[in-house]
Amino acid sequence: MENEIAIHNEIDLQSKIYTIRGMKVMLDFDLAEIYGYSVKAFNQQVKNNIEKFDEDFRFQLSSYEVLELSRSKILTSIQVKGVKGGRAYLPYAFTEQGIYMLMTVLKGDLATRQSKILIRLFKGMKDFIIEREHLISYDEVAKLAIQTSQNTKDIAVIDQKVSALATIIEDFTSPEMKKDFLFLNGRSVEADIAYQEIYSQAKETIFVIDNYIGLKTLVLLKSVPENVKITIFSDNLKKGLHQKEFDDFLKEYPNVTVSLKRTNGIFHDRYIQLFGISEQFTALIVSNSVQLEILLNL
Structure with a gap:
């Protein structure tokens, strides 16, 4: 009731x-x-x-x-x-x-x-x-909160990476460095030392692919180990290297075996290839306002 x-x-x-x-x-x-x-x-x-x-x-x-x-x-x-x-x-x-x-x-x-x-x-x-x-x-607010939290974490990680990259960029934009330094294996190295470090690793053959060669290109090769054959592939744009300079270099450094070959415009970037070592590699040379060198294991 x-x-x-x-x-x-x-x-x-x-x-x-x-x-x-x-x-x-x-x-x-x-x-x-x-x-x-x-x-x-x-x-x-x-x-x-x-x-x-x-x-x-x-x-x-x-x-x-x-x-x-x-x-x-x-x-x-x-x-x-x-x-x-x-x-x-x-x-x-x-x-x-x-x-x-x-x-x-x-x-x-x-x-x-x-x-x-x-x-x-x-x-x-x-x-x-x-x-x-x-x-x-x-529920949508909760999902947005979770996504915002994740985005904040992701942004923090990106910020750390950008900060690290900024340090490298600052190094390359400093007036003291200009084009005299290369970025080699994650560190900035004086250009001449970097090239010599690369060339000294060769055991059998070096290919240098560079359309903008000059006398300095040859000078950097003078410390290459004996019995290593060097071939420079270049169209010698802007005529940076003269025949007389090439001949004089061969006379002064008879222990360096180097030859020149034209590329006929098939190459654009600059490369250095080393053969006859335990881990052969190609070095890509990028030249704009700053020269960078990145080693790629083959």
Whole structure:
């Protein structure tokens, strides 16, 4: 039999709506209180009309769901199955459609009044969602927060790498360095020393590919180990090396075996190739405002 109760406003009722399995629901013991029934009598009324309550209208909570709800600060009054003083079975949850169906089952003035409040409450919730559907959801905010955190970490890593690169760039842009230094194996080295370091590693053959050769090109080769054959591939653009300079070099350094071959325009970049060593490599020479030398193992 119905008992008159104090819950007559939407604010009180709204506190009894929970989100379970992604749906807004109300639990049987709250609905029993709202409609003035004991939980047992309320569920008996539903059982007497069970054909009206499909699974999308009413479902029983799992033990895990009950445990999670009982831990919630929002829900403190739930009686957990198995706990002393608790109910003998797991609670039932009613969806919005199930609550509307209850209105056809529960009779009386109190049921009518409470049903009207519930109808207005759910309609108000729908209107609230529709009005704010263009706003970002909590889940989306959480995803953005995670992405922002990751982006911050990534930016910090990039910043470290850029800072390290900036140090190198500062070295090459300093007035003292200009074109007199090369970037060799991750360090800045005086150009003449860098070339000699490369050439000294040769054991069998050196190929120098450079369209802008000069007398200095030959001078840097003078310390090449004996029995290493040197071939310079060049179209000698801008005529940086004259025949007489080449002949004089051969006379002064007879231990250096070097020959010249034209490229006929098939090469653009500058290369140095060494053969006959344990790990043959090619050195790519890039020349703009700064000369860089990058060793590539073959």
